[in-house]
Amino acid sequence: MTSKCQRCLILPYFKPEVVDTILDQANVESVLASLGYQLIGKGLRNKGTVCPSCGRDATHCKINVEKKSFICNSPTCGFKGNLFHFLMMAKGVNFPESVAYVAKLMNIDTSDNCWEEVQRRGKIFADAAQFCFNNRSAAIDYFYKRGIRENTLKKAGVGFIEGGRSLVDYLKEKGYEQAELLENRLAYLAPNGSVLNGMYNQVVIPIIDSKRKIIDLYGRNLSDRHQKHFYCLGTRKILGAHLLKRGCKVRLVEGPGDYLACYEMYLNGFTDSIPFCCGKAELFEYQLNELKSFNVSHIEIMFDGDKAGRNGALQAGELIAKQAKIPTTVAVLPDEEDPLSLYAKYKAIPHQEYVTYDEYKWLAVLNEIPKDFLRTYLNREGE
Structure with missing residues (x-):
């Protein structure tokens, strides 16, 4: 059995910014449902549920779904906090464990758990998307034949990337290291040792999350001889x-x-x-x-x-x-x-x-x- 001190040593650490992001992306109903709790009420924001502390019903324990906060109005309880505090009481876990639980349930990647790296990854994808957007003429031709107008492509940020090392050179000039490009599959190491564009001859569409941040790039190869669909990371395939x-x-x-x-x-x-x-x-x-x-x-x-x-x-x-x-x-x-x-x-x-x-x-x-x-x-x- 793991002692308390040993257990503390292996607990995950989450920076405040990462905790805020996980809380922001959490779905209250899904988290509570995984714990066996049900939200009650017709309102979009304010719901009720059983208090995990005193056990009083939904008329006492109120949850603000948007703010991810709750309070039990029972005069003998008064337990309140955010979604993580609710989970801590309901499951009997500590704060880092509750954060890790929600991150896993919501499929939020915390493997590197370094917010600076997360921010830099978002920036590198944004810069790559801008490069592709600036070279979008082939994408316009491709989708024009399929009835899609240029204005739509512009609003969606659609671009194009050719072969060679044009994107690699562009991103290196902006200060990114070769290792970063390889890690994010924006570049690949050819058998002869050359570092080339990870995406080539592809129409490129940025994948933007609900916070309007570019989190990945999708590429559709114009040649059927190569891999047709490509995602740099491919962990959250959502457009829209x-x-x-x-x-x-x-x-x-x-x-x-x-x-x-x-x-x-x-x-x-x-x-x-x-x-x-x-x-x-x-x-x-x-x-x-x-x-x-x-x-x-x-x-x-x-x-x-x-x-x-x-x-x-x-x-x-x-x-x-x-x-x-x-x-x-x-x-x-x-x-x-x-x-x-x-x-x-x-x-x-x-x-x-x-x-x-x-x-x-x-x-x-x-x-x-x-x-x-x-x-x-x-x-x-x-x-």
């Missing part, structure tokens, strides 16, 4: 987080191209649903937590019209139903089409129908049943 607003409607799509098509429709006022790109035909828990933190009012799943997209819509809808209970509909796209391909053809995204997730789930079951069997069964029932 910076557009989220409290109580907004959201449209889930698979790929960055689909995101840009839906973003253009949003900018032009053809839809009030904010595009949110999952990165693939799957909704991850950390992505759903991001949506929950903004109290999203409705989710529309618009995955591709292929088998992977339809299976992904089932998975996403199931996750939402279990963990968020946000009203959800599914757009059924034509076979083998996706939002970008449809937008390129029609300057809109026509679909066969919108159905609720429950309807979509049953339609999927029916589609697996042989048509002859269904026809025979229905004829028999009609007799």
